Amino acid sequence: MTENFHFLVAESEGPEDREARRQSVGRSSGETYADTLRELAPGAVCDHLKPAEESSPVQRPEVLARYDAVFLCGSPLHVYEDTPETRRVLDFMRAVFASGTPSFGSCAGLQVAVAAAGGTVGPREEGNEAGFARRITPTEEGRGHPLLHGRPWAFDAPAIHSDEVKALPRGAVLLATNGASTVQAAEIRSGNGVFWGVQYHPELTLHEVSQALRRQADTLVAQRFALDLEAVEHHAVRIDALAREPDRRDLAWQLGLDRQVTDTAQRRTELRNFIRHMAEPRRARRKASEFA
Template sequence: MTRLLVIDGYDTGGKTLLKGAGATQAGELYKKMLSDFLPSDQIDIAEISLAQAVDIDLSQYDGVCWTGSNLFFSEKDEVVQRHIDLCKQLFDAGIPQFGSCWAAQLAANTAGGAVTANPKGREFGVARKIGLTDAGKAHPMYKGKPPIFDGFTSHSDHITTMPETGTRLAGNSFSPVQAVEVKFSNGEFWAVQYHPEYDFSEIAALTVVRQDGLISQGTFRDSAAVEDFVSELRALNDDDSREDIAWKLGLDTDLRNQSIKTLEVRNWLSHFFNI
């Protein structure tokens, strides 16, 4: 029986903001996605970004998944170091790792790469035209995935230097590194910069959380534009037949078809655990 651990990357402040906007907590959202592939009672959640970190018996778990986070490598502190230390322990233990967004940055940083703030600002909502590299096209994480696709996203840090033992699997014009495989010590970490666990409702909630910064950087013209975007996303989430909204916002099947959207997760589970 495969047991997985989900590491919720958000600290107390981040969790409060998510709750206030009606977003699902990151750990629960990841567990929900993984529950499409194995029973939920085989998936635990650990929160390591709180004031008092939890003790984790890694020997209980076959694999570990990392959620996104409101932390920044460009603002490194002792909590960020806590993530790095745990990631290193998992690499040393040879436990397969997978994750979204923060996870890709964590994998690269832990193995000797570099993560900095993106001068373009926050890539938000949809990461457009993510293209697989030659290595990505041949990689088992992307078996069955179109060579160019969109993904839900929200990040302002990005990987700027790959570690020597890392492979860039995908990128786009906003962030050249959109997916990585990192082999380090005794372990292997597959990670994407985007969020296969998100849906339209979660992006709507995150828009509310991030609206001030998004208006400031020009992603939205004003608060009225934010309100319109949030309203349309929630309407499409409630009624997937709203082709008018999907067409207007440029939302294709790679975001609307759950099996395509989460294919990377399924491939990770299949490769390491035969699930």
């Protein structure tokens, strides 16, 4: 009998943002991640940690080494700001690298790994990439990388971010890019660890995308993504309708989306690939060492 996966989910939303998200979609970013991981790997045990808010024995490399994988969630955290919260999160990521446990992150999770390994993150000059990242294109290295196995030569994905990777750390591999952000996917190696990350959100449902747009409606109007709040709401309503009926061809056409986004399995491609190629071998090695 195969033992269940043992994952650690690290979320860095502040208490107010976490509560606002729960009020909006019923769960925090970490809870979304855990639910998604349990759907991809039934029976997986998902422990939770809030490294921006707390120090814990779990954050020691020797304890992190007991996990099959660590997942870093999206967050409003700006890793280039020197605050107690960012210092704690970056220290946590360095401990993850030191532990040798494979890790995966989306959005701010990618940015945390980049900064912890010596790269640079900063605000997007053009404002948010809001709703969906368009025409993400694997690089030459990305086309042969297992993270993007199953993705076409260009695809869209849920994306909501105002910061971006400005420079990858030394030795990192750029795996995908688009016209909005140069780094859309990357592999980072630091210390004993390997991190796979994306700037977009393979863990999100379409309903979570629509609610994120609603929460950021004022910003989207200020940045001229929409003429007014009513226009943001109209856009969100169509995304919600597509979430309820993902086979609605008319809605997919109006929103400019295909099954890379509307089909749940295809939307989660990178998470599934990470579990298969990184977490599964880690679990096998961990079990073998226990019986050695």
